[in-house]
Amino acid sequence: MRNFERPTRSVAVSRHAMAATSHPSATLTALQIMEAGGNAIDAAIAACAVQCVVEPGSTGIGGDCFALYTASGSDKVIAYNGSGRTPAALTADWFNERGLTKVPRQSPASVTVPGAIDAWTRLHADHGTLPFADVLAPAIRFAEEGYAITPRVHRDWSVEQKLLAADVTAARIFLPGGRAPRIGEVHRQPELAQTLKRIAAEGRDAFYGGPVAEDMVSYLNSLGGLHTLEDLANTRGEYVTPVTTDFRGYTIHECPPNGQGIIALLILNILSRFDAKGDPQSSDRLHVEIEATRLAYAARDAWIADPEKADVPVDQLLSGELADRLAGMIDLRKALTDLPPFEMPLHRDTVYISVVDRNRNAVSFINSIFDSFGTGLVSPCSGVILHNRGQSFSLKPGHPNRIGPSKRPLHTIIPGMVTRNGRVEISFGVMGGYYQALGHAHLISKVLDYGMDLQEAIDLPRVMPTSNGTRVEAEHTIDGSTKAELERRGFTFTPAEEPIGGAQAIRIDWENGTLTGASEPRKDGIALGI
Known part of the structure; x- marks a missing residue:
């Protein structure tokens, strides 16, 4: 409440x-x-x-667009890649x-x-x-x-x-x-x-x-x-088949590569290996989320590219074996120091x-420059x-995301959807460049693991690991004692230069026939219904 x-x-x-x-x-x-x-x-x-x-x-x-859509509230989610x-x-x-x-x-x-x-x-x-x-x-x-x-x-x-x-x-x-x-x-x-x-x-x-x-x-x-x-x-552009994972009894849908939605699923797969209990902003929970993100983003920067031009190991990225291996690397006593090198855009x-309409057609829609x-x-x-x-794009020779003719880059923008029991339940998305995969996992975990409503989950203070070793950007609203404990474990916190990301989401309450929506307080927008 x-x-x-x-x-x-x-x-x-x-x-x-x-x-x-x-x-x-x-x-x-x-x-x-x-x-x-x-x-x-x-x-x-x-x-x-x-x-x-x-x-x-x-x-x-003059930008690009991705969308997820389902008609009449079904769990038959379709995806469009407009990059x-x-x-x-x-x-x-x-x-x-x-x-x-x-x-x-x-x-x-x-x-x-x-x-x-x-x-x-x-x-x-x-x-x-x-x-x-x-x-x-x-x-x-x-x-x-x-x-x-x-x-x-x-x-x-x-x-x-x-x-x-x-x-x-x-x-x-x-x-x-x-x-x-x-x-x-x-x-x-x-x-x-x-x-x-x-x-x-x-x-x-x-x-x-x-x-x-x-x-x-x-x-x-x-x-x-x-x-x-x-x-x-x-x-x-083209219609593509969404990639999915199961999380706490729900199915999470994302657009496939060249977008980074699969990395949101990888983070959720790692988080599913940990119990969710107590304070959702505790030092232990943030530690797990930070490390899961660092590991998943290392995989992203190694493998995500235009699947028409490179071999993207989708099945491997979604496998239980990879999630088990990465989750096993997380040590709550100290920050990881042996991650493979990776680059992150700002x-x-x-x-x-x-948007959800009267007929429960639902669309998760994202557009970017x-x-x-x-x-x-x-x-x-x-x-x-x-x-x-x-x-x-990368300019490194041999990299799957190396720039080339008629090629689509690794894309940060990702719409998301959640289905259960044959019906769509949540249409959601997060803005903020590379933060988006972490943002998706953070939002869904807070709603499904901790029972928060959409607005409570969106309002929470945010952190974001960077490409500089164990450095983590944090909004000023992060609890000081929590930061101190995480710094004792080896993380280095710096103030975020600007509010981290943004989100919107709508949830369908099928039992009551109603809708709940939330919009990002870090932006100017609102959620409204009729």
């Missing part, structure tokens, strides 16, 4: 339908779409399109010739072909009910008429002023008056409004061909990029959306922010 004297919020509760997003305008849009006769897919796409306008640092139509590929002409030699050891951020080399619009239009064509123009209409209105800047959006925008100032179009659109808009100011994106109108009228071809595609390709080429109109025209920006404002490069005529997902 929630302590009502603590400054937090209750879960949202409703009978008919619910949406949870990281921006109030997106949540409200999703509900309005469903009240107008749309279903969960319509609502999720509409909400995401709105966030591409009102939360431009977090997501955009784009590198240009066909881009090879690792391109970087070697320039003496580069990493993919630079504000460079066309980090721009993979955006997959989001392909994903939206395919999912809508296959599962939506409203006309696509109606689904995009709210986003077009916000882009054209303006939207008010919310606190977290302002904070993230302000951090990237230097990046935005380095691109002429980005500076013109996103730094009016030479600065980031302040809280409560109204901002407009007329170029993006026109692009969205084209897509609303013509579908995916308006983005992957014609003036919009020409604008993106010509701009990237002017900066030295190798993108072609053929690269965009050939872009296709925090990234993403939006996650959960990776870093805040992606590359910081904006196509001059179309207003499209270009993402920097190519930075997730």
